[in-house]
Amino acid sequence: MSIADDTTPEPGEYASPPCFMHELTPDFQPQPVRDAWTDVCRWRKAERTRLLAERLAVDAEERKNRSDRIAAALDRTMGKVSGRIISAYWPFRGEPDLRNWMIKVIERGGRIALPVVIKKGWPLEFRIWSPGDPLERGVWNILVPAHGPSVQPSLVIAPLVGFDGANYRLGYGGGFFDRTLAAMRRKPFVIGVGYSNAAIRTIYPQAHDIAMDAIVTDE
Numbered sequence: 001m002s003i004a005d006d007t008t009p010e011p012g013e014y015a016s017p018p019c020f021m022h023e024l025t026p027d028f029q030p031q032p033v034r035d036a037w038t039d040v041c042r043w044r045k046a047e048r049t050r051l052l053a054e055r056l057a058v059d060a061e062e063r064k065n066r067s068d069r070i071a072a073a074l075d076r077t078m079g080k081v082s083g084r085i086i087s088a089y090w091p092f093r094g095e096p097d098l099r100n101w102m103i104k105v106i107e108r109g110g111r112i113a114l115p116v117v118i119k120k121g122w123p124l125e126f127r128i129w130s131p132g133d134p135l136e137r138g139v140w141n142i143l144v145p146a147h148g149p150s151v152q153p154s155l156v157i158a159p160l161v162g163f164d165g166a167n168y169r170l171g172y173g174g175g176f177f178d179r180t181l182a183a184m185r186r187k188p189f190v191i192g193v194g195y196s197n198a199a200i201r202t203i204y205p206q207a208h209d210i211a212m213d214a215i216v217t218d219e
Contacts, residue, residue, distance in 0.1 A: 040204045044170060051162050051170070051198055055094040058195075063094065066218035070193055071101035073216045077191065078155065082109030087126050087153040087188075090114060090135075090143045095159045096193055096218075103131055113153050115180075116144045123180040125150050153188050156181070158212065160194040167192065167212040168205045178210045189213050 058066075078086075086105060091097040102112045113126040117139040127145040129135075138144035158177050162170035169192045171177060181187060192212035196219040203209070 037206065040206065044203065045173065047200060047203075048161050048170060048173060051200075052093060054197065055161075055195065058094065064097065066195055067096040067098065069218040070096045070216055071098055073218075074098075074101065074157070074191070074193070077214060077216055081105050084155060085111045085113055085126075085128075085151050085153040087113045087115055087156040089157065089159050091159075092140075092142055096195070098157070098193070102129075106130060111151075113151050114145055115176075117142075117176065120174070121179075123183040124176050126153055127151070152184065152186065156188045156190045158190060158192050160192045160198060160212075160215075162198045162200045162203065163192055163194060163212070163215050164200055164202045164205075166202070166205070167215050168203045168209055169212055169215075170198075170200070170203045175208070178208055181210050182208075191216055193217070 088098055088102050088105075089095070091099065106112055112129050114129045115124040116127055118125055119139075127148040128151055129145045129148065133148065134146040135143040136146040156177075158169060158171075160169040160171060164170075169177070181190065190210075190212045192215045194215075194217055196217040198217070205211070
């Protein structure tokens, strides 16, 4: 799953530290501290656009090869899957396609859940999915389970647009994963997945951003 909400929160929604984007972009003109979150939102939106364009430019065969390498790396990172509920996602906008890997997880005794957007501003809901289960078009036209029990996964795989060395994830701008993780009674182990060329120096993390426990890429 991925969320194609390119909107950004209103300035002042979260407390923010001063912006240091001038270190990354020489011609960046610093703004007063009160405008730092607006600056970060603007910069993230530009990076998101750039990284998505690069991702979509990769041809289908190369994308499949990279997805296969990510799947193998996930197996090494996760270990035993039997008896575990793992939240994955339905691929969107050139994301790594892990659907075959999801089926293998089920064959090895694990259970797969897919995240569902209930509405903007709400945490995600996780619904169990198996091959053959009916799917429907959800928010932003993403396929989600049409029905099924809502569950709490012990491991969440979060697709990313970009990531930094501190395991912070640049997503689509809707804040759904951060909001969901913050609301969960028991925090799952969270793995961000993406292509290695999505690495950036920093996402300029804010107080509401939640770092991934691990990042898995095709390298």
